[in-house]
Amino acid sequence: MHNQLVDIEAIKQLKYRYLRNLDLRQWEDFAECFVPDATGAYDGREFTDRDSLVAFMRENMTDGLISMHHAHHPEIEVSGDEATGTWYLHDKVMVPEFEYLLEGAAFYSDTYVRTPAGWRIKRTGYRRTFEMSWSSKDLPSLRIKNQRLEG
Amino acid sequence: MHNQLVDIEAIKQLKYRYLRNLDLRQWEDFAECFVPDATGAYDGREFTDRDSLVAFMRENMTDGLISMHHAHHPEIEVSGDEATGTWYLHDKVMVPEFEYLLEGAAFYSDTYVRTPAGWRIKRTGYRRTFEMSWSSKDLPSLRIKNQRLEG
Amino acid sequence: MHNQLVDIEAIKQLKYRYLRNLDLRQWEDFAECFVPDATGAYDGREFTDRDSLVAFMRENMTDGLISMHHAHHPEIEVSGDEATGTWYLHDKVMVPEFEYLLEGAAFYSDTYVRTPAGWRIKRTGYRRTFEMSWSSKDLPSLRIKNQRLEG
Numbered sequence: 001m002h003n004q005l006v007d008i009e010a011i012k013q014l015k016y017r018y019l020r021n022l023d024l025r026q027w028e029d030f031a032e033c034f035v036p037d038a039t040g041a042y043d044g045r046e047f048t049d050r051d052s053l054v055a056f057m058r059e060n061m062t063d064g065l066i067s068m069h070h071a072h073h074p075e076i077e078v079s080g081d082e083a084t085g086t087w088y089l090h091d092k093v094m095v096p097e098f099e100y101l102l103e104g105a106a107f108y109s110d111t112y113v114r115t116p117a118g119w120r121i122k123r124t125g126y127r128r129t130f131e132m133s134w135s136s137k138d139l140p141s142l143r144i145k146n147q148r149l150e151g
Numbered sequence: 152m153h154n155q156l157v158d159i160e161a162i163k164q165l166k167y168r169y170l171r172n173l174d175l176r177q178w179e180d181f182a183e184c185f186v187p188d189a190t191g192a193y194d195g196r197e198f199t200d201r202d203s204l205v206a207f208m209r210e211n212m213t214d215g216l217i218s219m220h221h222a223h224h225p226e227i228e229v230s231g232d233e234a235t236g237t238w239y240l241h242d243k244v245m246v247p248e249f250e251y252l253l254e255g256a257a258f259y260s261d262t263y264v265r266t267p268a269g270w271r272i273k274r275t276g277y278r279r280t281f282e283m284s285w286s287s288k289d290l291p292s293l294r295i296k297n298q299r300l301e302g
Numbered sequence: 303m304h305n306q307l308v309d310i311e312a313i314k315q316l317k318y319r320y321l322r323n324l325d326l327r328q329w330e331d332f333a334e335c336f337v338p339d340a341t342g343a344y345d346g347r348e349f350t351d352r353d354s355l356v357a358f359m360r361e362n363m364t365d366g367l368i369s370m371h372h373a374h375h376p377e378i379e380v381s382g383d384e385a386t387g388t389w390y391l392h393d394k395v396m397v398p399e400f401e402y403l404l405e406g407a408a409f410y411s412d413t414y415v416r417t418p419a420g421w422r423i424k425r426t427g428y429r430r431t432f433e434m435s436w437s438s439k440d441l442p443s444l445r446i447k448n449q450r451l452e453g
Binding site: 005008043072073074075086088090105107127128129130131132133134135137138139 | 157166175222292293296
């Protein structure tokens with residue numbers, strides 16, 4: 001079980017690195033989190049390999065879109081060189097140009113695989129529990145600073 | 152201390168399972184997280200055994216109510232077959248039918264007990280730091296998808 | 303690596319204690335989380351020792367200000383008696399008297415040092431990814447309970 005704890009900690013840090021690189025638009029480090037044949041399924045949107053998943057994110061997570069992806073509640077089980085993980089996502093998206101705001105939650109079901117370079121994501125995907133969106137036209141006083149860019 | 156880490160990880164996963172089953176309305180698995188004589192105290196609302204706590208949740212967490220319960224910042228201390236845990240809750244509730252929105256935070260103080268089947272919740276409860284509620288009438292553009300049901 | 307897990311868990315609990323004491327305004331326990339020569343850098347606001355950092359927080363985190371500081375996604379690396387940590391902050395501030403609401407996120411870059419009394423913060427600081435603020439005048443139905451005080 002002690003070795004499992006080492007693997008569990010490594011898999012948590014893998015997930016955090018994946019989401020940090022997503023929200024910071026660091027696409028090479030983002031891609032490094034996956035094995036090449038990784039698949040994705042985000043509430044109906046499917047990807048059959050890493051390259052198409054990364055390309056989609058790179059294209060859609062534009063500079064004018066602010067994102068916050070927080071993965072909570074890791075329930076990770078390791079079995080040899082494979083592992084599964086359930087996580088509880090809380091995410092927010094803001095697109096000031098389009099006065100668009102979104103917030104939601106979801107449960108991730110991931111699988112991971114041990115490689116010579118460390119644990120990698122083999123399959124990731126989530127099913128939402130809720131999603132809500134609204135326009136900042138309803139909040140005339142709202143001011144949003146996109147500080148990743150202005151920093 | 153190494154054995155303590157195994158227990159701490161098991162108790163974290165117990166807490167995550169408890170909240171996952173709460174938000175997904177999986178009441179049998181939810182009940183399994185507690186010992187039968189477990190008690191609860193949620194900011195004044197008291198429960199003196201597991202059955203009454205589960206019955207209350209089952210009755211009040213209706214399909215039309217969307218909930219998100221995230222427990223952060225585990226500070227867990229294990230002492231033999233008992234353990235204590237402090238957590239920092241962030242929760243949201245949405246009831247579209249009543250145009251009702253709520254968000255809050257709280258500090259949990261839990262105790263856990265080791266049983267032949269694994270760690271279980273012996274006592275749970277929290278004290279809020281803040282709670283705010285508002286009506287979606289103030290946000291005419293708001294659209295909420297209750298995707299646990301629609302999925 | 304097993305000893306590293308003990309250190310990583312201790313550093314996580316240090317961070318959680320630091321933020322719990324911040325949000326609960328427990329300044330002596332808050333100060334205890336730092337070494338005396340600790341430095342801070344919160345998106346441009348710099349502190350060169352523990353006393354000035356604590357004094358600033360004590361002065362600015364008034365009773366009428368409600369705060370929620372949640373640190374997620376710990377990526378902690380231990381090297382002997384020093385350690386580094388990356389975290390993903392989600393914070394909210396509410397000042398009902400001034401109808402002021404704020405929400406943001408940031409990446410922390412911390413360093414920690416092992417002392418005879420346990421791990422302590424040596425340097426903390428973050429860079430925001432976004433920050434948004436608005437007035438509760440835009441939400442006439444909003445009711446906020448400052449339950450840390452009313453409890």
